[in-house]
Amino acid sequence: xxxxxxxxxxxxxxxxxxxxxxxxxxxxxxxxxxxxxxxxxxxxxxxxxxxxxxxxxxxxxxxxxxxxxxxxxxxxxxxxxxxxxxxxxxxxxxxxxxxxxxxxxxxxxxxxxxxxxxxxxxxxxxxxxxxxxxxxxxxxxxxxxxxxxxxxxxxxxxxxxxxxxxxxxxxxxxxxxxxxxxxxxxxxxxxxxxxxxxxxxxxxxxxxxxxxxxxxxxxxxxxxxxxxxxxxxxxxxxxxxxxxxxxxxxxxxxxxxxxxxxxxxxxxxxxxxxxxxxxxxxxxxxxxxxxxxxxxxxxxxxxxxxxxxxxxxxxxxxxxxxxxxxxxxxxxxxxxxxxxxxxxxxxxxxxxxxxxxxxxxxxxxxxxxxxxxxxxxxxxxxxxxxxxxxxxxxxxxxxxxxxxxxxxxxxxxxxxxxxxxxxxxxxxxxxxx
Amino acid sequence: xxxxxxxxxxxxxxxxxxxxxxxxxxxxxxxxxxxxxxxxxxxxxxxxxxxxxxxxxxxxxxxxxxxxxxxxxxxxxxxxxxxxxxxxxxxxxxxxxxxxxxxxxxxxxxxxxxxxxxxxxxxxxxxxxxxxxxxxxxxxxxxxxxxxxxxxxxxxxxxxxxxxxxxxxxxxxxxxxxxxxxxxxxxxxxxxxxxxxxxxxxxxxxxxxxxxxxxxxxxxxxxxxxxxxxxxxxxxxxxxxxxxxxxxxxxxxxxxxxxxxxxxxxxxxxxxxxxxxxxxxxxxxxxxxxxxxxxxxxxxxxxxxxxxxxxxxxxxxx
Numbered sequence: 001x002x003x004x005x006x007x008x009x010x011x012x013x014x015x016x017x018x019x020x021x022x023x024x025x026x027x028x029x030x031x032x033x034x035x036x037x038x039x040x041x042x043x044x045x046x047x048x049x050x051x052x053x054x055x056x057x058x059x060x061x062x063x064x065x066x067x068x069x070x071x072x073x074x075x076x077x078x079x080x081x082x083x084x085x086x087x088x089x090x091x092x093x094x095x096x097x098x099x100x101x102x103x104x105x106x107x108x109x110x111x112x113x114x115x116x117x118x119x120x121x122x123x124x125x126x127x128x129x130x131x132x133x134x135x136x137x138x139x140x141x142x143x144x145x146x147x148x149x150x151x152x153x154x155x156x157x158x159x160x161x162x163x164x165x166x167x168x169x170x171x172x173x174x175x176x177x178x179x180x181x182x183x184x185x186x187x188x189x190x191x192x193x194x195x196x197x198x199x200x201x202x203x204x205x206x207x208x209x210x211x212x213x214x215x216x217x218x219x220x221x222x223x224x225x226x227x228x229x230x231x232x233x234x235x236x237x238x239x240x241x242x243x244x245x246x247x248x249x250x251x252x253x254x255x256x257x258x259x260x261x262x263x264x265x266x267x268x269x270x271x272x273x274x275x276x277x278x279x280x281x282x283x284x285x286x287x288x289x290x291x292x293x294x295x296x297x298x299x300x301x302x303x304x305x306x307x308x309x310x311x312x313x314x315x316x317x318x319x320x321x322x323x324x325x326x327x328x329x330x331x332x333x334x335x336x337x338x339x340x341x342x343x344x345x346x347x348x349x350x351x352x353x354x355x356x357x358x359x360x361x362x363x364x365x366x367x368x369x370x371x372x373x374x375x376x377x378x379x380x381x382x383x384x385x386x387x388x389x390x391x392x393x394x395x396x397x398x399x400x401x402x403x404x405x406x407x408x409x410x411x412x413x414x415x416x417x418x419x420x421x422x423x424x425x426x427x428x429x430x431x432x433x
Numbered sequence: 434x435x436x437x438x439x440x441x442x443x444x445x446x447x448x449x450x451x452x453x454x455x456x457x458x459x460x461x462x463x464x465x466x467x468x469x470x471x472x473x474x475x476x477x478x479x480x481x482x483x484x485x486x487x488x489x490x491x492x493x494x495x496x497x498x499x500x501x502x503x504x505x506x507x508x509x510x511x512x513x514x515x516x517x518x519x520x521x522x523x524x525x526x527x528x529x530x531x532x533x534x535x536x537x538x539x540x541x542x543x544x545x546x547x548x549x550x551x552x553x554x555x556x557x558x559x560x561x562x563x564x565x566x567x568x569x570x571x572x573x574x575x576x577x578x579x580x581x582x583x584x585x586x587x588x589x590x591x592x593x594x595x596x597x598x599x600x601x602x603x604x605x606x607x608x609x610x611x612x613x614x615x616x617x618x619x620x621x622x623x624x625x626x627x628x629x630x631x632x633x634x635x636x637x638x639x640x641x642x643x644x645x646x647x648x649x650x651x652x653x654x655x656x657x658x659x660x661x662x663x664x665x666x667x668x669x670x671x672x673x674x675x676x677x678x679x680x681x682x683x684x685x686x687x688x689x690x691x692x693x694x695x696x697x698x699x700x701x702x703x704x705x706x707x708x709x710x711x712x713x714x715x716x717x718x719x720x721x722x723x724x725x726x727x728x729x730x731x732x733x734x735x736x737x738x739x740x741x742x743x744x745x746x747x748x749x750x751x
Contacts, residue, residue: 079708082499104711108501189585196602198691215619253584255692256604272585285476401498401710412693415603 038066039335041370042081042091044322046069048148051351060429065335079375085110085327089378092330093339096144096323098135098392100399103433105325106138112326113141117337124337127344131390135320144323145340149357150384151279151319153203159299161188161274169301170255173211173240174421176304179395180249183274192273198407199395201254201414203243203277206317206394207303208237211388214310215389226428233310238420240306245414255415262289267292277303279318280380283373284356300376302383317381321360323429353377360384402430467745486724492716504713510714519694520719522724526609529699531677533613534620535670542621546628547658565698567622574619575686582611605695608688612696615683620676623670631665632658667738674734678727699723723740 028388043052049071056067057265070091072080075141077095084090085105096102105111114178118125127134128146136144157169162179170176183190194200209218213233221228228234244250251273257263259278267273276282286294305313324343342348344361356372358380371377384390395403409426412418419425493510497503514520549560566574581587584599593599601607639657650658681700684690690697690705697705699719705718 083712085499104500106497110500196689196691198689240732252598253600253603256582256600258579258582261579261583263586267585267690401712404705404709408691409694411691415692417693 013133014083014226021118038068039092039332039339040068040070041063041324041339042070042072044077044095045073048352048355048357049256051148051348051355051357054351054401055348057341058347059339063335063338065332067335088328090329091126092327092332093324093336094327095147096136096202096325097396098144098320098323098394100395100397102136102143102323102325103399104136106143109289110328111143112328112330112333113143113144114326115141117340118142119340120337121178123344124340127362129360129362129384131387132320132384135390135392136323136325142327145343146321146360147324147343148359149280149352150314150321150360150380150390151281151389152380152384152387153207153277153303153318154278154282154380154383155275155277155303156268156282157275157299157301158268158271158273158293158297160297161268161271162299165274167274169299170304171301173304173306177244177247179274180244180247184248188271188414189267189273190275192257192276193250194252194257194264195250195254195411196256196258197260198411199393200259200264201276201410202394202407203279204241205237205316206391206412208241208275208306209234210301210315210317210389211306211309211311212240214312215315215391218391218394218397221427222432224432227428229424234424235420238423241414242420244369250414255411266290269298280358281356282283285378285424287356287361297431300379312388314323314383314387315391316387316428318389319393319396358384369386399433402432441577486721489717489720492700492713493721495714495717497713498711499713510718514715514718516723517696519702520699522694523697523699525580526696527678527680527698527700529609530612530616530680531532531674533609534616534677534680535673537613537617538621538624538673539670540668541617543628543659543662543666545621547623547632547654549629550632564622564626566619567626569619571619571682572686575683576617578611578615578618579687588633602688603692608692608696611687612680615687616677620673624673627665627669628662631662632648635661667734670738671731671734674730675727678723678730 041052041056043049049069052069056069058131060066061158071275081094085094086108090110102111102412115125124145125142127151132146133142133149134144135148155169161183162169165179165182167179168175170179170295179355180190193204206218213231217228217231217233257267259265264273264276265285266289267280269274269286278285283294283298283300286298302316325342326333326340330336333411346367349359349361349364349367350370353364353367353371358364358371358377364381368374368377370380391397395406398406405426409418409423413420413423413427492503494505494507495503496506496509549556549563570578582589582599584590584596584603587599589596589599589601601611610725629658635658637662640653643653643657679700680698681704684696684698684701685704686695690701700723703716703719703723706712706719
């Protein structure tokens with residue numbers, strides 16, 4: 001359990017913490033973003049960077065103020081962003097998630113409200129689906145322009161496994177319970193769940209709450225009314241989830257399975273499990289991990305309806321999109337404005353579609369057939385378009401400080417460490433600002 | 434003692450006195466190294482350990498989420514951290530992991546070290562293979578074991594008689610068991626190396642004398658080897674305790690503190706507070722509490738073990 005490298009590492013951690021503290025202290029005085037006459041665009045580093053590079057090249061062809069793309073690898077993005085944002089190295093434009101993650105930046109007075117840009121060019125608002133655009137609105141002001149693609153959570157399945165057990169993709173909750181019973185009898189794990197990562201479990205809560213209580217209950221809780229968690233609908237959602245878990249839907253070892261190391265993904269592709277509830281990126285994940293399976297036997301549906309539930313069966317949950325936020329102190333607001341206009345250009349939409357992302361612009365529909373999988377793109381687009389409500393993932397709607405206790409509560413409820421009352425108390429204790 | 438010491442030249446000393454002299458008079462005449470020798474280390478220690486420590490101490494009285502400027506909040510972070518049941522639990526878990534590490538690894542590495550110091554056939558080859566885990570980083574080791582212990586595709590799927598449903602990371606006892614096992618797998622070779630060196634330094638005359646007196650293997654082990662390893666045991670245990678108290682990467686990758694908070698040890702809790710919740714003030718308070726606790730524990734270890742008065746084990750042999 002021990003080696004000499006540990007202590008220096010702990011000390012090095014301290015240094016980093018100390019340096020960031022002193023750096024940020026400088027930053028808040030001198031202020032402003034980088035001074036090299038360029039705009040810096042900071043994004044989450046992954047495969048989509050290909051598109052962002054292309055867009056920046058296009059932008060630089062016509063602009064006097066050049067743009068530079070900076071990337072930070074995924075797992076470290078949030079940490080590094082927060083440590084440089086108040087320093088002179090801060091980017092002018094950066095990748096962000098929805099309202100919950102934008103809010104702390106707004107509170108620290110770092111972001112520019114985009115009203116003036118939109119006054120200049122109403123297209124910056126009108127060219128995006130309203131439900132998506134609105135999820136970057138904080139205190140009535142827009143702080144983000146959608147970029148990349150939308151990520152609704154869908155119910156995926158292995159059609160071979162379902163056929164073997166004589167099960168149809170379920171339309172209702174009762175059909176799902178029935179499917180669980182049949183799959184279990186055949187020796188399959190009915191539903192793959194990467195509960196070791198905690199956040200995949202959260203998706204089940206989000207959908208059940210939405211179907212049973214409608215989106216209002218969560219909005220109420222998010223806005224600070226903690227009694228919402230004690231509502232009868234909340235208790236009903238919990239009891240139904242418990243019923244599903246007790247029926248053996250997720251097997252017994254879900255806490256030891258992860259999504260992020262590909263284990264739950266493999267459960268479905270190798271025919272050991274029937275279903276998996278996951279964000280729309282699941283399709284490209286399967287394409288990467290198990291190409292043949294993704295093309296032949298990977299099926300997808302929306303979350304089942306629940307009898308007597310108040311929520312619209314067309315409601316979806318997930319990540320509405322990612323957003324570009326603009327640093328208040330940017331020295332080149334005009335260039336930034338021009339750059340943001342590219343986010344609804346045909347070139348942008350086409351490039352995103354080609355890498356499997358479904359954009360949320362008004363012209364998306366024209367390009368659905370150019371997508372990596374046109375059929376899947378059409379399905380997803382219809383789902384998003386006809387959804388009356390698109391609930392942002394709970395851990396992104398709430399501020400960052402809530403995500404660890406929320407993930408813990410979700411895990412503990414599903415594995416029986418917390419009962420319904422314990423879960424309700426844990427959710428009521430979450431900080432909401 | 435003196436003859437043993439003089440057989441190696443001093444690491445530091447000024448040129449004039451360092452010339453070889455006849456045995457006996459040599460040690461007394463070697464100049465003590467001046468304070469200047471310690472300056473570089475002192476400088477780096479001040480810049481990279483003391484200064485950050487002070488900054489962390491200051492930060493623990495502030496509220497800061499990484500954005501904007503930190504605000505003074507007085508002892509608010511401290512009262513929150515000290516009242517936090519998860520924090521209390523994390524301290525117990527840290528101690529448990531540390532104690533488990535010492536209790537499992539010490540006997541194992543003594544036995545292996547003594548064995549590796551011997552002359553058996555194939556010993557060298559086996560030792561080399563055995564030291565391989567030492568070369569891997571904790572991160573690689575954790576990723577490796579996470580994959581090997583996957584309930585559906587790893588070892589548990591094949592050995593259901595031993596692992597049942599393979600839900601190793603879903604229960605507290607087995608999750609801690611995995612952490613202890615992985616740490617043992619990774620670090621026992623290092624401690625074995627310490628004991629191997631120490632066991633080889635034991636003069637063979639002691640064993641020859643014991644054999645003449647009719648001592649068997651066990652007597653020789655308990656009455657010569659173990660007492661002669663005493664200083665190495667203390668050294669190795671201090672390293673284990675320091676390592677145990679700062680266990681981090683394995684938890685981050687293997688369990689993420691789960692299920693629930695069942696493996697959230699203090700160092701990981703600090704990380705969660707700082708880089709998941711962006712509550713740097715509370716994280717700094719935890720960090721400082723850890724520094725204080727670790728200092729107290731190491732002082733106790735030094736006192737109890739007699740490390741401060743550590744004597745050579747060569748007396749009476751020269």
